[in-house]
Amino acid sequence: MVDEKFQVVIKNLLPNQEVTLHSLHQSEDKDCWEAFGHYISDEHGTVTVAKDESLGGTYEGTEQMGLLWSLRPVPGSRPAIRLRKTNLLTPMVVNISVYSGHTSQGFSQTSALATTVTERWYMAPGVQRVDIRENGVQGTLFLPPGPGPYPGVLDLWGGSAGLIEYRSALLASHGFACMALEYTTPAKLKKTDVNNTYFEKAYKILQNHPLVQKDKMAMLGLCFGSAITFSMTAYSSVIKPQCCVCISGSHVVPVDKCIFEVLEDMKRRMGKVPVNEDNHLIHRDTILPIPSDPDLKVDAGRIKCPIMLVNGTDDQNWATVESAQDLSCCGVDKLNHMHTLKKTHGRRF
Secondary structure (H helix, E strand, O other), X not given: OOOOOOOOEEOOOOOOOEEEEXXXXXXXXXXXXXXXXXXXXXXXXXXXXXXXXXXXXXXXXXXXXXHHHOOEEOOOOOOOOOOOOOOOOOOEEEEEEEEEOOOOOOHHHXXXXXXXXXXXXOOOOOOEEEEEEEOOEEEEEEEOOOOOOEEEEEEEOOOOOOOOOHHHHHHHHOOOEEEEEEOOOOOOOOHHHOOHHHHHHHHXXXXXXXXXXXXXXXXXXXXXXXXXXXXXXXHOOOOOOOEEEEEOOOOOOOOOOOHHHHHHHHHHHHHHOOEOOOOOEOHHHHHOXXXXXXXXXXXXXXXXXXXXXXXXOOOOOOOHHHHHHHHOOOOOOOEEEEOOOOEEOOEEO
């Protein structure tokens, strides 16, 4: 599975030999991504990634999964690309190679000492994928193998258009009935029809599925999906999850009307979006400063279930740290805020 830890061992090197361990992945969009670490073999001519430190590269220190989490576009790639898996019936193929010396560029022009191919899957054997087209709701339900019933998770991605399934498939592979919800694709849904009722209907479809435990429900939101999660769990009389997880989001964008109107309100704020020296838009300022007026944000004190926040301390898209600090002062009973300093393409998790 894609989240199983790499077990990478290099043998038959010279003692204390400098080598570069390199990973290469070609995405379904035909973009190439790479990661690499610099190692020195031990007295037996062996490098064990799980316990040896990388001295440089796209990651440093003892990072067993560094060859995956630090993947970045190869030099010369087209700008503003994202790494996403769409065809869950095929694996994520990663080529792992060893090069002599500490190398940081020119891998495609250099002969490797050794190469192997790994396959990383998002959907475990036996997981069922079920299209949901019910009562105006569109999405994909993933069910774990076995008789069930299972805890249910409603999975909300961000505001970028499209149905993104790979996280739901991975959660189903770990025993959760998870439904990836589609709510921003204009070609398939009228944004004026996507309002609080739409999310409530989706929640009930999942909760009422015969293989889902009705009293063990959760919501999982990323970016704009977190804003929806905050609003629904605070104000809905239907959506009453036992817990929710919000990743890289904020409670400062209340979702109290149709999605079209909320997104239009956000567009009106874009006049204050600055551009950095790399010509990147810095959206985080659009919700700063965090308003003190309670009518301008979700009343998070109304959320009665445990919340986990996972935020990037260098997030330039949303003011996630400031939002988390404000949430901690809003009377949230059970708030768990997670953040680390692992650099990943402009966001620091």
